[in-house]
Amino acid sequence: MDSIIKQKLARIFAGQPPRALDLFSGCGGISLGFQRAGFSIGGAVELDPHAARSHGINFHGSSPAHSQPIDITVTSPTRLTELLGIGNLRDTIDIVTGGPPCQAFARVGRSKLREIDSHPQAFVHDPRAQLFHRYLAYVQESAPVALLMENVPDILNHGGHNVAEEICASLKQLGYVPRYTLLNAALYGVPQMRERMFLVAYHKELNLVPVFPEPSHWVELPPGYTGSRNVALKALRAMDRPSEFYLPPPTASSSLQAAVSAAQALSDLPPINPQKQLEDGILGRSRADLNRRVRYRAVSQSDYQRDMRSWPGFEERDTSSAHSIRYLPRDYKIFSRMREGDQYPQAHALAQKMFREEVLRQQAMGAALKPNSNAFKLLQAKIVPPYDPGKFPNKWRKMWRDLPARTLMAHLGKDSYSHIHYSQGRTISVREAARLQSFPDGFIFHGAMNAAFKQIGNAVPPLMAYRLAQQIMSQLSEASTPHSEPA
Template sequence: MNELNFIDLFAGASGMSEGFIQAGLNPISHIEMDKYACDSIRTRAVYHFVTKNGKEKFYFDYLKGEISREELYSQVPKDILDSVLNIEITDDSIKSIFSKIDKTLNKKKVDLIIGGPPCQAYSLLGRHHENIENDPRNKLYIQYGRFLKHYEPKAFVFENVPGLLSANKGQHFKNLKAYFRKIGYEVYHDTLNAADYGVLQARKRIIIVGWKKNIDYGFPEIKKIKVETTVNDIFQDLPKLKSGEALHVADYTIPKNDYLKRFELRNGVDFVTQHISRPHNARDLKIYKIAIEKWDKNEERLKYPDLPKELKTHKNESSFADRFKVVNGKGVSHTVVAHIAKDGHYYIHPDIKQCRSISVREAARLQSFPDDFYFEGSRSAAFKQIGNAVPPLMAYSIAKAIKNKL
């Protein structure tokens, strides 16, 4: 089969792209406005190159802090690094973006465009903003469409939050579908839950698939994956941490289990990185302990109004009453979102002996990133990238279904 090439728009840290690469597709370019996410994409692109060319030792040396990023990057052709464009997609920048991508194509055809524009405007939280109708993020699908018009791929995959369907009483979604049809694509959508595709997280997302009208395949059948694994199962081989403790490089504590083998989350690397916990003050740790005890006893969530008076800091007890939430160790996690970069209250580790919020690596595992995926930037930057990502395992299932059709 000829190699299928894709462009990833609004790429984030490239979680969606990672799934498509694992399914055998070839990335031509990634476009992303966040600097740290672009650094992560470049580092991952280097990983894919050096592992294909027998130079993975350089990557592992980098993870261990034994060589610099510059030394690692020197192992790959410059065009691999240049294919990651750290730029915001706007009316002013789009021609320059096309020009840069066109130079790297070298007669290759773009078969597929993937990506999901920033979704905050459609999220439940985002809808509280007064001026949502004028939020420029609502029209980013038009920028997406300009790439479709320029490159005319056979298909596209557009990911977003379920709120897209109901925003502005459904009018935004109607406009989006009409626009994509106008520029030559048949459009189908479905709401998928990442937990149905091997990800240990209840994460619902709208997946829109568009086909050039002459090759219309409808919405592809995406095979579901059943797993019996729990969150506790994928945390148990990681070293125990205290609040504020950071293990930048550490040994695993036990051999990998069937889940970690099957989905290759521990894939050839014999150490773990970025097992970093944020620090918490004494009051928050007391609250976390109460929340974990409540959850362990009756699987009951802590409500803010139920806290002892001396632990309360907010007079408003009705908004965000469930601001403290324990990750369900005996099942799948609730949705990991970018807010995890601001505080850990919504992602409390299920083990009361650790009594902290989850680490960067634990959050990455909930999103199904392999352990050798390295997030550049600070702890907060890493959390933000993870929370915004499409889970690679979910993306892999989508990619396989699209690839089979193409």
């Protein structure tokens, strides 16, 4: 093993870009960040066919081999090299990255690691094996010099169990020095308050202890984020002794530049008038055209907007694609009357008021609208959304223009009411969701609107991945001579 690591380090120090394998890659958020930081994307593993196709389009020129969905639970590392045509992983991969889906929480115990050690294919047949085990199996097979893992904060407290601690213990047995922490993307230049766990590890031959990048921005996070972090850290604080692997998040200072706001992220994209698009036949129930090009607005660009339009390899000059929204005719008027920061209870109250106004208007014109009549109920259903405001307070939210957006979730693939535009009576477009997640404007999402929203919501923000990749690259440069394991 030591000779393999030394060979990889020698190649990197000779000036060759470190080659990354992105597991559970999605459409490529981590890959984007690592590529920008100087890494080469050797391959990816992704089960969702639309996300796999997006990754292939953007990183491998639509190569059929790199655009196919791959089920990591039934694909061995050896079989992966055959599918991608990239050669033996131990010879071709220097870095392993990835974010195993959060539903895959499972105890990664030392007995499981020993089983993998003695029977490399055991994970294929063992029904207990979960996706974190697959990640570890690929780490063992490829022997990277470094690795990155991302997941939701609850991985630190999954039913009272800290899965991140178990993963780190397993990585230590494999010869790595791992550390993990919680980072919020808004503190690193992403216009979104997105809290995630990040784990970085270096092979012990590098004599490095991972450190995480210092914040570049500052924002006072809403209380809900503090509460969620405290819940996630509960199991960590209940441990008998201090964690060997956990690092407190780097502190953001109010002296830093303000976090990128929703307006700073989106204001150069052209306005969308849902009513006019309905009349013009652009907006409807049929599949949205994500390839339709729209011109940027002639407004002053923020630094963030310029970055999204000039990301290396994904530049856009005058136009952008995927600026398409959902067909939601009942709710556009409600959206327009909502104030910034309003959530579903306020939206429901507005809809009730609009309904009463319409009843009075029609009654003044002579309509027979009696309470509980069929006509009364039909009119109410056309104006008032059916969800109980006491049960779904966060279902809708109108963004604040001067603050980063709240966390984008994968259920954007089903609805986007959680992110209503701050100044236009509509939900955000696919391109706006991509901007809030820090995907550059030249990035192409394969599939229809629902698939694109899902890919965006599932992704690691590329700008967050870039900051982490920069830190890893910087630390790798410190390890020009392999040493012994750090004390």
